[in-house]
Structure formats: structure tokens, C-alpha cells
């Protein structure tokens with residue numbers, strides 16, 4: 624799309640894509656770097672109370688920001704390739720971005736199944752009244768949640784590195 628409107632559209636798309644990417648990977652970073660370290664230091668009743676309120680928000684917030692990152696990234700990719708297969712698949716940056724899209728979709732799917740799946744299961748246990756005797760099960764879920772978050776974070780950093788590389792190549 625030539626002209627001023629096209630330029631503004633490109634800038635708005637880039638801005639939104641970077642904001643949603645920061646929201647997604649920033650939230651995962653915060654989970655790994657701050658919450659994973661701080662929460663085990665909180666005594667159990669307070670930790671349960673915090674998690675009971677925190678998990679439902681995180682379970683909603685993170686997938687939505689991930690989906691918005693992917694949608695804005697895919698539109699930006701198509702826009703930069705002028706919606707033409709020869710550019711999108713026939714250039715090096717086009718193929719790299721297609722790879723980034725597939726890697727991001729795989730990261731999202733992994734995060735949904737492993738991290739969000741574990742988060743939802745933990746939230747269900749927290750909803751149980753006082754006598755939840757599933758400490759071993761919840762412990763395993765928490766480990767799955769923590770390890771899964773680290774995997775998503777590492778993949779997210781790889782994707783950001785690809786973005787930076789492509790921006791230089793464009």
C-alpha cells in the first residue's frame with residue numbers, strides 16, 4: 624500500500640506487534656524471574672490466597688497477548704511482503720519470518736498445553752475447600768508450570784533474536 628496511509632499503517636502495525644510481544648514475553652519473564660523466586664518464600668495460606676486470584680488472570684492474559692502478537696506479526700509479515708507469494712516465499716527474510724511464524728505457533732501450542740494446562744489444574748485444586756490432599760500432584764503440576772515457563776521464555780528469546788535479525792535484513 625503506497626503513500627502516507629501505507630506508511631502510517633506499517634508504523635501502527637509494528638507498534639502494536641511490539642507492544643503485544645512485550646506483553647507476552649514480558650509476562651513470562653516476570654513469571655520466571657520474579658514470581659517463581661518470590662512465591663515459595665510466602666507462607667502457604669497467603670501463597671494459596673495469592674495464587675487463587677493470580678492464576679485466573681494470568682491464564683487469560685497470557686494467551687490473549689500471545690494470540691495478538693501472532694495476529695499482528697502475521698499481518699505485518701503479509702503487509703511487508705505486499706501480500707505476494709513471490710516476496711513472502713521468494714526472499715530470504717520472507718522465509719525466515721515464515722519459520723518464525725511456525726516457531727511462534729509451536730511455542731504458543733506448547734505454552735497452552737503445558738503451562739496453561741498446568742495452571743488451570745492448579746487453579747482447580749486451589750478452588751477445593753480446606754482439605755485438598757493432593758500435595759504431591761500439585762507439586763508436580765507446579766514443576767511442570769515452572770519448567771514450561773522457562774521453555775517458553777527461551778523460545779520467546781530465540782524468536783525476538785530472529786525479529787531483530789530480520790529487521791536488519793529488511
Ligand code: HEM
Nearest residue numbers: 641644693696697699700720723724727779782786787790
Ligand atoms: C514471541 C513472539 C514475537 C515477539 C516477542 C516479537 C517481537 C518483535 C519485535 C521486538 C520486533 C521489532 C524488532 C526490531 O525492530 O528490531 C518485531 C518485528 C517484527 N515481527 Fe515479531 N515478534 C514475535 C512473533 C512474530 C511472528 C509470529 C511474526 C510473523 C511472521 C512476526 C513478524 C514480525 C515482523 C514482520 C516484524 C517487522 C520487521 C521490521 O519491519 O523491521 N513476529 N517482532
